[in-house]
Amino acid sequence: MIDILIGILEQGFIYGILALGVYITYSILDFPDLSVDGTFPMGAAVAAIMIVNGMNPWLALVVAFAAGSAAGLVTGLIHVKGKVRDLLSGIITMTALYSVNIHIADGKSNLAIFTGETIFNSGIAAMLPEVLQPYRALIISAVLIIICKLVMDWYLNTKSGFLLFAAGDNQQVVTALAEDHGKVKIMGLILANGLVALSGAVLCQHQRFFDVSMGPGSVVLGLAAVIMGMKLFSNFGFVKGTTAAIAGAILYKACYAGAIALGMEAIDMKLITAILFLVVLMFNTGNGKKKGGQPHA
């Protein structure tokens, strides 16, 4: 039982980073960004290939973040400069990334990390005292999500963060402030997809493999987490959007574990994901979306 709980938390924390990224695009920018389905496995591919080649697993996280950001930039440029609709811009990037990801993983559609150091078995993780060793994956993922959340909370309270909220809230205000709202959108997409790829890189190190099929469903998972989190916490004004997104991810993973425990098989994964998302949407009466997209001062 405890093991299941720990598993849920680990997964929740890792996917929580993804949820933070989706929170930026969906909730703050009001941008349905489907590039997530491509940037999530992209982070995993980057991490896998770097670790297989014996590189530092922490460096792999940084590179994964950068790669995801670059993909976010592409989506942003397609949308803002190419004047392609938001949904389609994401689909274009997502589709292109499918091939790109396989290229990154040395032409393979899946890549296992048999040997090599990951963030979960080397460095800080190896330095943990003996009693904590069984929980090292939980501890490392908790530390990561806390860092991500704190950095994001800080950023969202800066002038630049305010502008991000304004761009999603009322573009006219951004224009009136003599700023280019297109640039702000691009910036948000860069940040969001960086986080998504980071999440993919952490997951890859946790499960010790990359598979190109990790992609489809990640945007749905992120959206479900954000919408569920917002819905549950929208009545508590003091809960920050970032907290709600992470809580949503944990809850989502709990529901998921529940479905598996009820006897669903691994091949039903995407089916469960879709059904859970549908349930979340149907219970969400439509007021949770914009409500969460508020800065918290």
Place this chain on the structure above:
Amino acid sequence: MLKLENICKTFNPGTVNESTLFTNFNLQVKKGEFISVIGSNGSGKTTILNIICGTIPLDSGNILVQGQNINKLKEYQRSKFIGRVFQDPAKGTCPSMTILQNMAMADNKGKPFNLTGGINKKRISFYQEQLSRLKLGLEDKLHVKVGALSGGQRQAMALLMSTMTPLDFLILDEHTAALDPKTSEIIMELTDEIVREKQLTALMVSHNLRHAVEYGNRMIMMHQGGIVLDYDAQKKKQTRVDDILGIFNEISIECGN
């Protein structure tokens, strides 16, 4: 100050709906002028504001600000020296952000939106002082989301926000039209106060003839893309609403309405 030279604008060119609004339209605005612009629907009042602000492109002609051609500047670049208040109170503020956050953003216009704190605590008393001028009690609601305010309150904030930093022009696009009569009066008085105090140059489009006659120091009437009447401060003082209404009717009759 502001000079519009030979402005031409045709909508839907090359289609059956083609309509030419401006052919060689000219307008010169001097520093410190507060011009009220009146005219029937479709006379080109709002279009001319949109052309000045860069919301819509012009076909040919020049827009000069202090001798500098600004044709190529994008809308957001022109915002550096132009402030604008729209008819729709929702356009000037961010609804899901608080009053304080909105004020802080407006205060930062023209400066970089970087990674320093979004709210400068030292400025809060200044924001409160500015908000208290509105006499709407907003200074005590700094942490309330702007979306929870009424249209009049939001419009008052939009006016305050657009004039918070130094600017060359204030563009008022029927900014009292969506408000109830009493709020409309309050906003109009506040506008006048701010324009005088900051010695702004302003262009105000209004369908409220009394506002147009009472406020400002120059008045123009537009019709079918041209200026049919241009009163200076002196002439404007001697004009009454009924006179203007008369001219309005005459023009309409000429058109066969």
